[in-house]
Amino acid sequence: MRIDKLEQAYDIDVQLVHFPLHPDTPMEGRSLDDLFAGRGVDMDAMYARMKGLMEAEGLPYGKRTHTYNSRLAQELGKWADTQEGGYAIHDALYRAYFVDARNIGDIQVLMDVVRQVGLPEQEAREVLEQRNFKDAVDQDWGQSHQSGVTGVPTFAAGGYGVVGAQPYEAIEELVKNAGAQPRAQT
Numbered sequence: 001m002r003i004d005k006l007e008q009a010y011d012i013d014v015q016l017v018h019f020p021l022h023p024d025t026p027m028e029g030r031s032l033d034d035l036f037a038g039r040g041v042d043m044d045a046m047y048a049r050m051k052g053l054m055e056a057e058g059l060p061y062g063k064r065t066h067t068y069n070s071r072l073a074q075e076l077g078k079w080a081d082t083q084e085g086g087y088a089i090h091d092a093l094y095r096a097y098f099v100d101a102r103n104i105g106d107i108q109v110l111m112d113v114v115r116q117v118g119l120p121e122q123e124a125r126e127v128l129e130q131r132n133f134k135d136a137v138d139q140d141w142g143q144s145h146q147s148g149v150t151g152v153p154t155f156a157a158g159g160y161g162v163v164g165a166q167p168y169e170a171i172e173e174l175v176k177n178a179g180a181q182p183r184a185q186t
Helices: 002-009 042-055 071-080 088-099 107-117 121-129 132-144 168-177
Strands: 154-157 160-163
Touching: 002 168, 071 107, 071 121, 071 132, 088 107, 107 121, 121 168, 154 168, 160 168
Parallel strands: none
Antiparallel strands: 154 160
């Protein structure tokens, strides 16, 4: 992936900051037809474009019919980042949502993802039920709002950003302009 490639090429510290994309989506989800109603969106063309972009990155991409509230998944991701090997949950959540079209607002689905990546199940359940990382995600949402983020993904460095699925070269230019130093080649 582009971010992995950037981390190998440049001395950068990548941090995931969550964004409230469609936070009003009910926990049971919302059909994409309903979400984009009246916007003149060609759903088949949008799917084909996204599938092509993901394939170019070597990522699988399934055909979804619904969007789901990602708030609990974001809270789970924040917790996972504090766990040994927890970063793997982000790829697993991507797969659950964008490939398998699962409801990542559903605690049982999230627990399936936790089991899949081998994180402590009881602790994860407590995090979700007690909302232990709610404040951390609230802070991310506030930071996103203050930074003017309007869509995902947004790549930011040095006070600048690029929004949307961008080619590697655009993101590389961003980090270079922010002063990122190339890593020594071994």
